[in-house]
Amino acid sequence: AQSVSQHNHHVILSEAASLELGCNYSYGGTVNLFWYVQYPGQHLQLLLKYFSGDPLVKGIKGFEAEFIKSKFSFNLRKPSVQWSDTAEYFCAVRPSGNTGKLIFGQGTTLQVKP
Amino acid sequence: EAQVTQNPRYLITVTGKKLTVTCSQNMNHEYMSWYRQDPGLGLRQIYYSMNVEVTDKGDVPEGYKVSRKEKRNFPLILESPSPNQTSLYFCASSARGWGELFFGEGSRLTVL
Numbered sequence: 547a548q549s550v551s552q553h554n555h556h557v558i559l560s561e562a563a564s565l566e567l568g569c570n571y572s573y574g575g576t577v578n579l580f581w582y583v584q585y586p587g588q589h590l591q592l593l594l595k596y597f598s599g600d601p602l603v604k605g606i607k608g609f610e611a612e613f614i615k616s617k618f619s620f621n622l623r624k625p626s627v628q629w630s631d632t633a634e635y636f637c638a639v640r641p642s643g644n645t646g647k648l649i650f651g652q653g654t655t656l657q658v659k660p
Numbered sequence: 661e662a663q664v665t666q667n668p669r670y671l672i673t674v675t676g677k678k679l680t681v682t683c684s685q686n687m688n689h690e691y692m693s694w695y696r697q698d699p700g701l702g703l704r705q706i707y708y709s710m711n712v713e714v715t716d717k718g719d720v721p722e723g724y725k726v727s728r729k730e731k732r733n734f735p736l737i738l739e740s741p742s743p744n745q746t747s748l749y750f751c752a753s754s755a756r757g758w759g760e761l762f763f764g765e766g767s768r769l770t771v772l
Binding site for chain 1: 691704
């Protein structure tokens with residue numbers, strides 16, 4: 547079965563530290579990839595997405611992610627986190643050919659200490 | 661303002677008492693979907709709809725029903741709720757099935 551795995555469930559960082567959240571998926575075909583964020587008390591919103599082209603994609607608020615097809619990975623990065631980045635982060639994968647199905651990872655809670 | 665609206669936002673009910681969670685979007689989106697969020701499990705897709713009168717099962721459809729009679733509305737129906745359906749539910753929409761999802765604020769349901 548198709549699945550998405552986020553290895554880090556809870557990450558605690560100090561402000562200005564660098565961030566990398568892992569995301570791996572199991573699907574052999576073409577995929578679309580997403581990172582969503584849920585700030586405390588707010589609904590989920592899109593951080594960035596990858597459909598095709600340059601495997602390094604940039605999103606909002608200084609986040610970026612790199613698609614490595616050979617590793618089935620789409621890791622999220624930010625060079626220097628801020629306290630306001632405290633949130634839950636979800637990786638999601640849409641297998642091509644089935645435009646309706648979207649599979650989310652378990653989520654990673656990021657806590658940034660001021 | 662573009663938004664996805666869910667109601668109710670909070671609900672406590674008892675086992676077996678039918679309930680409906682409504683979802684409405686004002687963006688003329690074709691695609692709508694329901695998810696449940698549980699600790700440690702992330703979001704799991706319940707049902708989705710590519711357009712009016714077109715619905716399909718997600719990963720966890722058991723115990724739920726949906727309908728899509730109008731483009732803007734996509735209600736989630738629990739015919740006979742059970743305690744294992746206690747969860748946080750999100751409705752989302754997008755212009756197309758592959759696009760950015762716009763989420764509602766969530767509906768927290770407790771089944772006693």
